[in-house]
Amino acid sequence: MYALNDYDYHLPETLIAQTPAGQRDASRLLHLSRHGGAIVHRQFHDLAQLLMPSDLLVVNDTRVVPGRLHGHKETGGKAELLILDYGTSGATETGNGQRVYHCLIKASKQAAAGTRIHFAEGLVAEVRDFVDGIYTVAFFAPGSFDALLGRIGRMPLPPYIKRDADQPDDTDRARYQTVYARHQGAIAAPTAGLHFTGEILDALRRKGVTTAAVTLHVGYGTFVPVRVEDIRRHRMHDEWYSISAETAAQVNQAKTEGRRVVAVGTTSVRTLEYAARKDGRVPSGSGRCDLFIYPGYRFRIVDAMITNFHLPKSTLLMLVSAFAGRETMLHAYHEAVRERYRFFSYGDAMLIE
Structure with a gap:
């Protein structure tokens, strides 16, 4: 048992x-x-x-939260990021609108501290730390981070549901x-x-x-x-x-x-x-x-x-x-x-x- x-x-x-x-x-x-x-x-x-x-x-x-983001590192390599603690006490925000979250990052190799990842509409993420498989990441958004995430973020479907990064997200956002x-x-x-x-x-x-x-x-x-x-x-x-x-x-x-x-x-x-x-x-x-x-x-x-x-x-x-x-x-x-x-x-x- x-x-x-x-x-x-x-x-x-x-x-x-x-x-x-x-x-x-x-x-x-x-x-x-x-x-x-x-x-x-x-x-x-x-x-x-x-x-x-x-x-x-x-x-x-x-x-x-539509907290899955697809972007690229400054070296040009693709990177996929998933925000883990949006909306909980784990997230912090600084006075200049910067958000700090714990995240998972999927890339060709581990993202070192200082690595910057660029997303659509000018959103930038910077890796601050990596402990036990979890990254601490600071986000810099031009304007409202929440509104921007709502526009460019994708639903974090479980790994057994297969979707392409460029596949429309509308059905999953609703269902x-x-x-x-x-x-x-x-x-x-x-x-x-x-x-x-x-x-x-x-x-x-x-x-x-x-x-x-x-x-x-x-x-x-x-x-x-x-x-x-x-x-x-x-x-x-x-x-x-x-x-x-x-x-x-x-x-x-x-x-x-x-x-x-x-x-x-x-x-x-x-x-x-x-x-x-x-x-x-x-x-x-x-x-x-x-x-x-x-x-x-x-x-x-x-x-x-x-x-x-x-x-x-x-x-x-x-x-x-x-x-x-x-x-x-x-x-x-x-x-x-x-x-x-x-x-x-x-x-x-x-x-x-």
Whole structure:
């Protein structure tokens, strides 16, 4: 149960979704009972029929930053840069409008301190430091950095979604973002939320389902593979989160009244469970979440979850295995492969209850 290979499964590359479904709610939904393991194949637009009127649905309202930049060094070599901590306390700004961020840089060779990278519209980045694979970079923008990034930055799609640097970004800008995204700061989308539409949210409200939001800015750690054979030795990268007083009150009232808390995505699950006290109540506040959930974890808040299909040997697969049981979850994944579900960020969804 704690060996990394216990969370492996075979996935044909053809099932890795490269583009979103034609409509957000046109994706498929695998409905899994975590108690008996029963599986029913549905469509995501069936969700309002499946949730209970008393349920509290908790979403992650983080907004993905178009923080991937393509440019060139002064030597002429190409360089790709990804801002890691936009919108969090990790970034600093000087009096002259200069921004300093932690970044990843992909180039033909490591960028030394002092290296300058030029981007469109006069944006320039200068490398200040390099520690443990992360660069400290100062940006110099002619005018508003935020507006400039919004124009020339690209969505930071995960590496298994293939795009050319000169390929139009319009579809990804719209679809790699939830319809309820509010607080900018993530480098990856909370992908379980990509299936929701305004119509589905309205249908849930009409049924009586209430909705609350937490914020967790999905960070670089979401792409970092587990490199230890005993998963208990893995350490998560921390990510900034916030829970408002209103959301905390909604969650605590639901738990007091015996109503279900249904988390949308593993990020919402981790936020709620990290913040939960031993008495099963959630306080408001913000901080850094580094909770690693794997089998043996006892859930205090979350009663059901909506999630996508995750990479083999990933911490996300370990989390859902902790919730539903490893054998139950791997059986569901094998069934999804057999039924040719679409996997990963732009893929299909699962409701586990």
